[in-house]
Amino acid sequence: xxxxxxxxxxxxxxxxxxxxxxxxxxxxxxxxxxxxxxxxxxxxxxxxxxxxxxxxxxxxxxxxxxxxxxxxxxxxxxxxxxxxxxxxxxxxxxxxxxxxxxxxxxxxxxxxxxxxxxxxxxxxxxxxxxxxxxxxxxxxxxxxxxxxxxxxxxxxxxxxxxxxxxxxxxxxxxxxxxxxxxxxxxxxxxxxxxxxxxxxxxxxxxxxxxxxxxxxxxxxxxxxxxxxxxxxxxxxxxxxxxxxxxxxxxxxxxxxxxxxxxxxxxxxxxxxxxxxxxxxxxxxxxxxxxxxxxxxxxxxxxxxxxxxxxxxxxxxxxxx
Amino acid sequence: xxxxxxxxxxxxxxxxxxxxxxxxxxxxxxxxxxxxxxxxxxxxxxxxxxxxxxxxxxxxxxxxxxxxxxxxxxxxxxxxxxxxxxxxxxxxxxxxxxxxxxxxxxxxxxxxxxxxxxxxxxxxxxxxxxxxxxxxxxxxxxxxxxxxxxxxxxxxxxxxxxxxxxxxxxxxxxxxxxxxxxxxxxxxxxxxxxxxxxxxxxxxxxxxxxxxxxxxxxxxxxxxxxxxxxxxxxxxxxxxxxxxxxxxxxxxxxxxxxxxxxxxxxxxxxxxxxxxxxxxxxxxxxxxxxxxxxxxxxxxxxxxxxxxxxxxxxxxxxxx
Numbered sequence: 001x002x003x004x005x006x007x008x009x010x011x012x013x014x015x016x017x018x019x020x021x022x023x024x025x026x027x028x029x030x031x032x033x034x035x036x037x038x039x040x041x042x043x044x045x046x047x048x049x050x051x052x053x054x055x056x057x058x059x060x061x062x063x064x065x066x067x068x069x070x071x072x073x074x075x076x077x078x079x080x081x082x083x084x085x086x087x088x089x090x091x092x093x094x095x096x097x098x099x100x101x102x103x104x105x106x107x108x109x110x111x112x113x114x115x116x117x118x119x120x121x122x123x124x125x126x127x128x129x130x131x132x133x134x135x136x137x138x139x140x141x142x143x144x145x146x147x148x149x150x151x152x153x154x155x156x157x158x159x160x161x162x163x164x165x166x167x168x169x170x171x172x173x174x175x176x177x178x179x180x181x182x183x184x185x186x187x188x189x190x191x192x193x194x195x196x197x198x199x200x201x202x203x204x205x206x207x208x209x210x211x212x213x214x215x216x217x218x219x220x221x222x223x224x225x226x227x228x229x230x231x232x233x234x235x236x237x238x239x240x241x242x243x244x245x246x247x248x249x250x251x252x253x254x255x256x257x258x259x260x261x262x263x264x265x266x267x268x269x270x271x272x273x274x275x276x277x278x279x280x281x282x283x284x285x286x287x288x289x290x291x292x293x294x295x296x297x298x299x300x301x302x303x304x305x306x307x308x309x310x311x312x313x314x315x316x317x318x319x320x
Numbered sequence: 321x322x323x324x325x326x327x328x329x330x331x332x333x334x335x336x337x338x339x340x341x342x343x344x345x346x347x348x349x350x351x352x353x354x355x356x357x358x359x360x361x362x363x364x365x366x367x368x369x370x371x372x373x374x375x376x377x378x379x380x381x382x383x384x385x386x387x388x389x390x391x392x393x394x395x396x397x398x399x400x401x402x403x404x405x406x407x408x409x410x411x412x413x414x415x416x417x418x419x420x421x422x423x424x425x426x427x428x429x430x431x432x433x434x435x436x437x438x439x440x441x442x443x444x445x446x447x448x449x450x451x452x453x454x455x456x457x458x459x460x461x462x463x464x465x466x467x468x469x470x471x472x473x474x475x476x477x478x479x480x481x482x483x484x485x486x487x488x489x490x491x492x493x494x495x496x497x498x499x500x501x502x503x504x505x506x507x508x509x510x511x512x513x514x515x516x517x518x519x520x521x522x523x524x525x526x527x528x529x530x531x532x533x534x535x536x537x538x539x540x541x542x543x544x545x546x547x548x549x550x551x552x553x554x555x556x557x558x559x560x561x562x563x564x565x566x567x568x569x570x571x572x573x574x575x576x577x578x579x580x581x582x583x584x585x586x587x588x589x590x591x592x593x594x595x596x597x598x599x600x601x602x603x604x605x606x607x608x609x610x611x612x613x614x615x616x617x618x619x620x621x622x623x624x625x626x627x628x629x630x631x632x633x634x635x636x637x638x639x640x
Contacts, residue, residue, distance in 0.1 A: 268588060
C-alpha cells in the first residue's frame with residue numbers, strides 16, 4: 001500500500017545541497033519542466049549553481065525539447081525550511097559525512113509531510129546508518145546518480161533497513177518517468193553497484209601499471225579503443241551473451257567460462273596505492289594529457305558525451 | 321637494427337585461418353587498399369569469408385573512403401604455400417590449440433623469407449610457447465585484435481621470449497599506420513591486457529548476480545547507462561584523472577584512494593561458475609533479450625557501433 005505523493009503529480013522538487021551533483025540534478029529537473037527549490041549552507045552557492053546551470057543548459061537542450069524559460073523555474077532559498085515548503089520530492093546532495101547527513105535528515109523529517117519521498121545522492125554512505133532513529137525513516141531512499149546527473153542516465157536506488165519497499169519502488173518509478181534509467185539495488189553494500197564495477201576495472205588497470213604490463217596511455221587505449229566501445233552500447237552480461245554467438249550466454253560459458261575462471265585466479269592482488277605507485281599513475285596520465293588542461297579534457301569529454309547520448313537515443317530500438 | 325620488409329611498402333597480406341576473426345581482418349585489410357591472400361583448411365570457408373565480407377562491407381564503407389572494387393582484391397588460395405607466396409605480412413587466425421599453432425608456425429617459418437613479420441591473433445596462447453624451436457622465431461609476434469577487427473581499433477602487440485623487439489615495434493608501427501590503435505604489452509600474461517580488464521569487470525558483474533545484488537538486466541544498465549558511456553570516450557586512468565577535477569589524478573588518489581582500497585578488500589571473491597550460477601546468468605539475459613534473437617541483438621550492436629566509431633572520428637581532437 002503506497003500512500004505517497006503520486007509519482008505523476010510531482011511538480012516541485014527540493015534540491016538540498018548544491019555542489020556539483022546538486023547543481024547538475026537541478027539542471028536536469030529544470031530541463032524536464034519541474035520547478036526547483038534549492039538551498040545550500042555554503043557561501044557563494046547561489047552564484048555557483050547559477051553558473052553551473054548556464055553552462056550546462058546547452059547540453060540538456062541538445063538532448064531534448066527544452067523551453068528556454070524552464071531554466072528560470074528555480075528558487076534559490078534562504079534556509080532549509082523555505083526550500084522544503086510545498087515540495088513534492090527531495091533530492092539531497094550534502095557532503096559525504098554521516099553525522100552531517102543524520103542531522104540534516106532529522107531536520108528534513110520534521111519539516112516534511114511523511115508522504116514525501118526523500119532521496120539521497122550519497123555514493124559512499126549506507127541508508128540504514130543515516131536513517132536510524134528518524135520518525136518517518138520509511139520514506140528515505142538512496143537515489144545515487146552517476147556524475148554528471150544532467151547527462152548520465154543511471155540512478156541506483158536502494159533502501160535501508162527501515163525503508164518502506166514501496167518508497168524504493170516509488171523512486172524507481174519516478175526516476176524512470178523523468179527519463180533516467182533507475183536500477184534496483186537489493187542490498188546495501190559499499191559503493192552500491194556501478195562504482196564497484198568501476199573499481200573492479202580500475203583495480204586491474206592499476207595492477208597493469210604496478211606490474212609494468214603497459215604504459216598508462218596504452219592501458220587507457222586498451223579500454224577506450226576496445227571493450228569500452230561496447231560498454232557504451234550494452235552491459236557485461238549482454239556482451240558475453242553475444243560472445244557466444246548463436247549459442248548465446250550458455251555457449252559462451254561452456255567455451256570460455258573455465259578459461260576465465262583460470263584468469264581470475266591470477267587476478268586476486270589488491271594493489272596498495274603507495275607513493276611510488278601513485279607517482280607512476282600521475283606521471284603516466286600527465287604524459288598522455290600533454291599540454292591539455294583538465295578543463296580542456298573535461299570539455300572534450302562532455303562534448304562527445306552529449307553526442308554519444310544523442311546517438312544512443314536516436315538509435316534506440318532501431319533494431320532493424 | 322631492423323632488416324624487416326619496410327612497413328610502408330606492405331601491399332600484399334596473407335590471412336591464414338578465416339573464421340570470424342580472420343574474415344574480419346581480411347575485410348579490414350581490403351578496406352585499407354591491401355591485396356589479401358586467404359587460406360583456411362576447413363570446408364566451405366570460401367563461401368563463408370565471401371559472405372562475411374559482403375555483409376561487413378557497408379560498415380567499413382560507412383567509416384571511411386573505400387572504393388567498391390577494393391572488396392575484390394582477395395585471392396582465395398588452395399593451400400598455405402600458395403597463400404604465403406609473395407606476401408609482405410601475415411595475420412594468422414587459426415584455432416586456439418597450441419600443437420596446431422606450433423605445426424602451422426613451423427610451416428609458415430619454412431615457407432616465408434625471414435624478413436616477413438608473422439602476427440598471430442591468438443587471445444589465449446603465449447607466443448613463447450608457440451614459437452619454441454622455430455628457426456626464425458624472432459619475427460613472430462602476437463597482434464591480438466578485439467572482435468570484430470574490421471570495426472574495433474584496438475590491437476594488442478606482444479612478443480615471446482625469442483621475438484626480436486624490433487619485430488614488436490614493426491607490428492605496432494604497421495597497425496598504427498593502417499588506422500588501428502596498437503598498444504605494446506610488455507609481458508606475456510594470460511589474456512594479454514584488454515581481456516583481463518574485461519574479465520575483472522565481468523567477475524564483479526557475475527558476483528552481483530551470485531549475491532543477488534541486482535537483476536542481470538539492471539547490472540547491464542549499471543554499466544551501459546553509467547560508466548560504460550565514459551569508457552567509450554576515455555580509459556580508466558583518464559576517467560580518474562578527471563574525477564579529481566582541477567586537482568587531477570593526484571587529488572582523486574588523495575580523496576578517494578583509500579576508500580577504494582577498502583572496497584577492494586570486499587571484492588576478492590572468485591565466483592565459481594556452478595550450474596546454478598550459470599542458470600541464473602542465462603535466465604537473466606533471456607529475460608532481458610525478450611523476443612530479440614541473437615542476430616537481431618548483434619545487428620543492433622553493430623549498427624550503433626559503426627555510428628559510435630564515426631562519432632569518435634568526427635570529434636577527434638575537436639577538443640571543445
